[in-house]
Amino acid sequence: MAAESPSTPNSPVTVVPTPVNLRGLTRVGAKPSFPRYLGSLWNYRHFIYFNAKADVQTTNSRDRLGNVWLVLNPILNGLTFYVIFGVLLNVSRGMENFLGFLLIGVFLFQMSSRAILTGSRVIRGNLKIIQAFHFPRAALLIGINLRELLAAVPVIITLLLLILVIPPTEEISWLWLLILPALILQALFNLGVGLILARVVSMVSDVGNVLTFVLRFWMYGSCVMLPITIFEPYPALKGIIELNPLYHLLEIVRTAVLYSELPQWQSWAVLAAWAFGMLGIGIIYFWRGEESYGRDE
Amino acid sequence: MAVTNEVSFALEQPVVVLDGVSMTYSVPTTAREGSDGARRVLQRQSSSIVIALSDVSLVARRGESIGIIGRNGSGKSTLMKLINGRVPPTTGAIYASSRPTLLGVSAALVPDLSGRDNIMLGCLAMGISRAEINRKFDDIVALSGLSDSIDRPIRTYSSGMGARLQFAIATAVEPEILLIDEALNTGDDQFKGQTKAKMDELRSKAGCVFLVSHSLGVIKELCSRVLWLDEGELVMDGRPEDVIKWYRIFTKHLAAGDRVLALKTKRRMVNELRIPAVQALESGRRSSA
Numbered sequence: 132m133a134a135e136s137p138s139t140p141n142s143p144v145t146v147v148p149t150p151v152n153l154r155g156l157t158r159v160g161a162k163p164s165f166p167r168y169l170g171s172l173w174n175y176r177h178f179i180y181f182n183a184k185a186d187v188q189t190t191n192s193r194d195r196l197g198n199v200w201l202v203l204n205p206i207l208n209g210l211t212f213y214v215i216f217g218v219l220l221n222v223s224r225g226m227e228n229f230l231g232f233l234l235i236g237v238f239l240f241q242m243s244s245r246a247i248l249t250g251s252r253v254i255r256g257n258l259k260i261i262q263a264f265h266f267p268r269a270a271l272l273i274g275i276n277l278r279e280l281l282a283a284v285p286v287i288i289t290l291l292l293l294i295l296v297i298p299p300t301e302e303i304s305w306l307w308l309l310i311l312p313a314l315i316l317q318a319l320f321n322l323g324v325g326l327i328l329a330r331v332v333s334m335v336s337d338v339g340n341v342l343t344f345v346l347r348f349w350m351y352g353s354c355v356m357l358p359i360t361i362f363e364p365y366p367a368l369k370g371i372i373e374l375n376p377l378y379h380l381l382e383i384v385r386t387a388v389l390y391s392e393l394p395q396w397q398s399w400a401v402l403a404a405w406a407f408g409m410l411g412i413g414i415i416y417f418w419r420g421e422e423s424y425g426r427d428e
Numbered sequence: 429m430a431v432t433n434e435v436s437f438a439l440e441q442p443v444v445v446l447d448g449v450s451m452t453y454s455v456p457t458t459a460r461e462g463s464d465g466a467r468r469v470l471q472r473q474s475s476s477i478v479i480a481l482s483d484v485s486l487v488a489r490r491g492e493s494i495g496i497i498g499r500n501g502s503g504k505s506t507l508m509k510l511i512n513g514r515v516p517p518t519t520g521a522i523y524a525s526s527r528p529t530l531l532g533v534s535a536a537l538v539p540d541l542s543g544r545d546n547i548m549l550g551c552l553a554m555g556i557s558r559a560e561i562n563r564k565f566d567d568i569v570a571l572s573g574l575s576d577s578i579d580r581p582i583r584t585y586s587s588g589m590g591a592r593l594q595f596a597i598a599t600a601v602e603p604e605i606l607l608i609d610e611a612l613n614t615g616d617d618q619f620k621g622q623t624k625a626k627m628d629e630l631r632s633k634a635g636c637v638f639l640v641s642h643s644l645g646v647i648k649e650l651c652s653r654v655l656w657l658d659e660g661e662l663v664m665d666g667r668p669e670d671v672i673k674w675y676r677i678f679t680k681h682l683a684a685g686d687r688v689l690a691l692k693t694k695r696r697m698v699n700e701l702r703i704p705a706v707q708a709l710e711s712g713r714r715s716s717a
Contacts, residue, residue, distance in 0.1 A: 159524050263537065426514060
């Protein structure tokens with residue numbers, strides 16, 4: 132109850148007690164309950180898809196090569212790492228098909244780091260849409276990860292073609308299909324991490340600056356260009372790496388594609404636990420901040 | 429003023445209720461003294477508190493179109509942002525029967541997308557189904573008057589074209605509560621005519637319209653009730669003719685440089701103001717989160 136006391140004592144403001152029927156009214160800006168939030172995300176599925184599609188269209192629309200960059204980018208990246216780690220530093224000693232090992236690592240890690248980086252900046256990047264419309268904000272993050280998943284299709288096909296073409300060549304096997312569930316788990320993990328970071332960065336935008344460095348450490352800790360045997364002398368470090376979901380993602384894909392073996396169930400277990408765990412924590416954590424996104428400071 | 433028909437007032441279902449809403453901003457100020465580098469980097473800027481709105485209460489009912497007038501910096505836009513839910517009030521609370529839609533002057537949605545795609549994106553973002561968008565699409569384009577340039581990226585649009593597109597998108601959903609912040613001042617005479625027709629249509633559909641404008645003519649023409657804000661304070665709340673009359677007297681005194689007389693006019697109006705002290709009949713959802 133407000134307005135009971137006049138703001139300035141010298142002016143006798145008339146206060147009229149006004150009974151108001153507040154039934155059917157909700158507080159403006161209040162977030163919906165968690166189940167209703169999830170329901171509204173489903174209702175906005177067409178928006179999520181359209182947004183993802185529009186993003187793919189506009190991201191490279193001002194470049195001459197357009198969406199060719201989706202494929203060219205990881206190839207150039209892989210080449211850089213090959214020159215440094217394969218040729219100059221010669222890390223590959225004794226490894227069969229080091230190039231394949233490296234390409235899988237670079238391609239897949241880049242997918243995660245891109246999805247997570249874009250996800251962390253989603254609130255500031257979409258401020259206009261957020262301020263103009265009232266949709267569940269998590270839709271934007273789902274859109275980003277859907278877009279990355281769609282963009283991953285040509286990238287993965289390129290990756291497999293390179294592995295088939297560049298010697299030592301591998302043979303196609305049914306095990307290659309295991310890439311699909313692995314990629315879906317990866318996308319769910321990216322979404323969960325993105326949801327958490329989006330809220331953190333919207334509160335403390337400085338975190339966004341640190342993120343690139345964290346991702347660089349994470350890359351070395353995911354055995355993108357170095358085999359895990361490098362870490363044998365440091366058991367503590369090796370233990371940490373064996374908890375890293377992206378290390379296990381790379382293990383799964385490398386085992387299936389390069390070594391034509393069934394990936395270990397432990398790798399699946401760690402990856403799946405992280406994916407569903409982060410998604411669950413991420414969506415709840417993001418929903419709790421729903422009211423604060425896109426507000427003018 | 430006599431005690432009016434408060435009982436019948438109470439029985440009516442309100443659309444928007446503001447219950448003692450205040451808004452204070454903490455604004456960073458550039459300190460003039462002590463400009464040595466290290467201190468500037470490490471210390472955050474000093475800030476001063478600006479009161480944008482102080483203790484505004486009002487009850488808006490179905491079918492009302494409420495004009496908001498006042499000088500620059502009087503809190504008109506802040507009030508609109510608060511009702512829209514874009515910023516939370518510092519104290520008090522705002523209740524509404526549905527999410528109010530704010531039409532502002534900021535037009536561009538996604539600059540790299542065409543007008544067509546922006547209509548799709550905007551409508552989907554408002555939760556309209558695809559089938560309904562397809563049905564409404566031609567009407568939206570017609571209202572925006574952009575049929576020739578609908579496939580161009582909207583970064584190539586003029587600001588007037590952008591404002592028209594946003595108005596057309598935002599009214600596609602027929603919002604129950606519509607907030608218009610100076611949007612009517614953009615656009616040519618033809619568009620103004622269309623806008624007025626659309627506004628009349630929305631109001632006739634039992635909506636509630638809040639309109640901020642510096643044009644007293646527009647306010648008088650379109651509104652059934654007018655709020656006068658000055659320096660964050662609600663000065664008058666009543667019939668358009670009365671409020672506009674006294675506001676004109678106030679600004680005339682100011683223009684003549686007679687601040688004392690102007691403030692005296694304002695004080696007099698504030699003293700006559702009757703502030704509703706909101707008493708909830710139904711528990712409602714007064715506090716969540």
